[in-house]
Amino acid sequence: xIPSQMLKGILEGxxxxxxxxxxxxxxxxxxxxxxxxxxxxxxxxxxxxxxRLEKNNLITAKYRESALGPKRKYFSVTPGGEKxxxxxxxxxxxxxxxxxxxxxxxx
Amino acid sequence: xIPSQMLKGILEGxxxxxxxxxxxxxxxxxxxxxxxxxxxxxxxxxxxxxxRLEKNNLITAKYRESALGPKRKYFSVTPGGEKxxxxxxxxxxxxxxxxxxxxxxxx
DNA sequence: CATGACTATATTGCAATGCAAGATAGTTGC
DNA sequence: GCAACTATCTTGCATTGCAATATAGTCATG
Numbered sequence: 001x002i003p004s005q006m007l008k009g010i011l012e013g014x015x016x017x018x019x020x021x022x023x024x025x026x027x028x029x030x031x032x033x034x035x036x037x038x039x040x041x042x043x044x045x046x047x048x049x050x051x052r053l054e055k056n057n058l059i060t061a062k063y064r065e066s067a068l069g070p071k072r073k074y075f076s077v078t079p080g081g082e083k084x085x086x087x088x089x090x091x092x093x094x095x096x097x098x099x100x101x102x103x104x105x106x107x
Numbered sequence: 108x109i110p111s112q113m114l115k116g117i118l119e120g121x122x123x124x125x126x127x128x129x130x131x132x133x134x135x136x137x138x139x140x141x142x143x144x145x146x147x148x149x150x151x152x153x154x155x156x157x158x159r160l161e162k163n164n165l166i167t168a169k170y171r172e173s174a175l176g177p178k179r180k181y182f183s184v185t186p187g188g189e190k191x192x193x194x195x196x197x198x199x200x201x202x203x204x205x206x207x208x209x210x211x212x213x214x
Numbered sequence: 215c216a217t218g219a220c221t222a223t224a225t226t227g228c229a230a231t232g233c234a235a236g237a238t239a240g241t242t243g244c
Numbered sequence: 245g246c247a248a249c250t251a252t253c254t255t256g257c258a259t260t261g262c263a264a265t266a267t268a269g270t271c272a273t274g
Binding site: 115116156173174177 | 230231232233234235236238239240241242
């Protein structure tokens with residue numbers, strides 16, 4: 001299981017990416033993350049993160065009724081969020097390059 | 108530049124890797140990190156981290172004289188540190204797989 | 215209709231860790 | 245003496261993932 005410290009700064013970008021692919025709500029995001037191999041991202045992680053993204057104007061939200069449960073809060077990425085997502089991709093690649101450089105020397 | 112949040116949980120593994128390659132001291136580690144593409148890892152980051160690794164028995168240290176400056180503190184990885192390093196590699200690969208899976212879908 | 219399971223969101227407070235800022239100290243050369 | 249470089253350490257802060265807990269709607273089972 002991926003340690004929580006290693007997710008810092010990564011989760012945000014991943015969630016932005018998921019939201020950018022389609023309008024989606026928190027509960028479904030957590031299921032998608034699981035699907036991609038992020039095991040057990042709890043609600044205590046995901047909802048505060050979504051609120052923070054919303055507060056920083058990287059995503060916007062609207063409530064919609066659900067057939068089987070309370071209202072869902074659907075998120076979309078704003079233009080600012082798209083820029084943030086681009087920046088994340090660049091930073092992630094930079095990190096990847098540095099770590100792989102370090103670990104693949106002498107093999 | 109790689110954001111500091113993204114280094115959390117990564118730097119430790121990278122520094123263990125560098126120490127495992129040879130006996131080395133803090134100041135030189137920071138230079139190596141720079142070489143691998145980790146820009147500007149400051150002393151306020153590296154020395155507390157090394158002290159923590161030492162305290163957790165993942166590395167050991169001995170002081171040696173230097174020709175041009177104060178004593179250097181040389182570090183080596185302990186067996187426990189080797190295990191930690193292995194675990195890091197596994198976790199890093201797991202993270203990599205998850206993120207790449209997410210970002211390469213639909214391309 | 216009561217209970218449990220599942221869906222769905224939110225809040226509080228904690229723990230871990232990278233980092234800026236500042237202190238200390240040795241060596242070398244101007 | 246002073247600046248520049250080498251070398252280590254400490255304090256306190258900011259960020260962020262997470263456990264725990266609360267709330268509430270729907271649905272099936274008995």
